[in-house]
Amino acid sequence: MNKRVKDxxxxxxxxxxxxLDEKEVSESEYxxxxxxxxxxxxxxxxxxxxxxxxxxxxxxxxxRTSGGSTPAIEGPYYRDDAPxxxxxxxxxxxxxxxxxxxxxxxxAVDGTLVENVTIDVxxxxxxxxxxxxxxxxxxxxxRGKLRVGKEGSFRVxxxxxxxxxxxxxxxxxxxxxxxxxxxxxxxxxxxxxKAPGYETLTTxxxxxxxxxxxxxxxxxxxxxxxxxxxVEEGSRVxxxxxxxxxxxxxxxxxx
Ligand code: MBD
Ligand code: FE
Numbered sequence: 001m002n003k004r005v006k007d008x009x010x011x012x013x014x015x016x017x018x019x020l021d022e023k024e025v026s027e028s029e030y031x032x033x034x035x036x037x038x039x040x041x042x043x044x045x046x047x048x049x050x051x052x053x054x055x056x057x058x059x060x061x062x063x064r065t066s067g068g069s070t071p072a073i074e075g076p077y078y079r080d081d082a083p084x085x086x087x088x089x090x091x092x093x094x095x096x097x098x099x100x101x102x103x104x105x106x107x108a109v110d111g112t113l114v115e116n117v118t119i120d121v122x123x124x125x126x127x128x129x130x131x132x133x134x135x136x137x138x139x140x141x142x143r144g145k146l147r148v149g150k151e152g153s154f155r156v157x158x159x160x161x162x163x164x165x166x167x168x169x170x171x172x173x174x175x176x177x178x179x180x181x182x183x184x185x186x187x188x189x190x191x192x193x194k195a196p197g198y199e200t201l202t203t204x205x206x207x208x209x210x211x212x213x214x215x216x217x218x219x220x221x222x223x224x225x226x227x228x229x230x231v232e233e234g235s236r237v238x239x240x241x242x243x244x245x246x247x248x249x250x251x252x253x254x255x
């Protein structure tokens with residue numbers, strides 16, 4: 001018996017029951033919904049569908065109590081097996097997008113330097129795919145792990161991502177369309193900042209003035225995550241000073 005699981009699942013079941021009742025959902029609608037969910041599972045879109053609707057809510061809960069940098073949704077395309085990279089993500093030889101330089105620092109909330117920090121960086125390919133998930137693109141493209149230097153700074157080069165359409169041919173895209181919505185996300189770069197003894201910071205950054213920044217289908221944009229339009233020597237530049245907080249006990253965690 002796990003009290004936390006009981007608590008949360010009972011609340012979810014209660015919420016769904018209330019909606020079925022209030023909306024007077026019929027048997028055929030209910031069966032349609034079940035078939036829909038089976039299609040979601042068959043097409044491997046379970047994480048995608050849930051992330052579209054729920055990831056931002058979980059992130060908002062974390063953000064309320066976090067003293068560190070603004071967190072953001074992870075999305076379904078993180079790979080823990082990305083390669084270590086030095087100062088550049090591997091990009092396609094044919095990629096003619098504007099160069100992007102991402103640099104900044106990592107510090108603890110009390111301003112001190114943190115040891116052994118790694119930053120996972122990942123973003124989509126020029127054609128809006130994620131390596132390691134789509135089209136058999138090898139996992140080392142457009143993603144990598146950076147080691148932050150002893151002085152707390154990092155720097156990596158890549159190319160500019162573009163607005164991203166979440167897979168729109170499957171059940172997730174179909175549902176968004178049926179609901180009169182769209183399946184576009186603003187161009188973004190994902191980050192995961194990890195250090196022993198610290199809370200992992202998962203976040204993403206967007207580009208000032210970019211399409212869909214104010215209308216993300218995943219509701220993932222916070223104004224503090226929009227990088228100003230800064231260009232130096234033909235390269236778009238993103239300066240990010242990450243702030244991470246000491247690890248805390250996880251709420252409700254059980255052995
Ligand atoms: C993505 O690339 C993404 O970042 C999120 C949050 C959801 C779907 C696709
Ligand atoms: Fe993404």
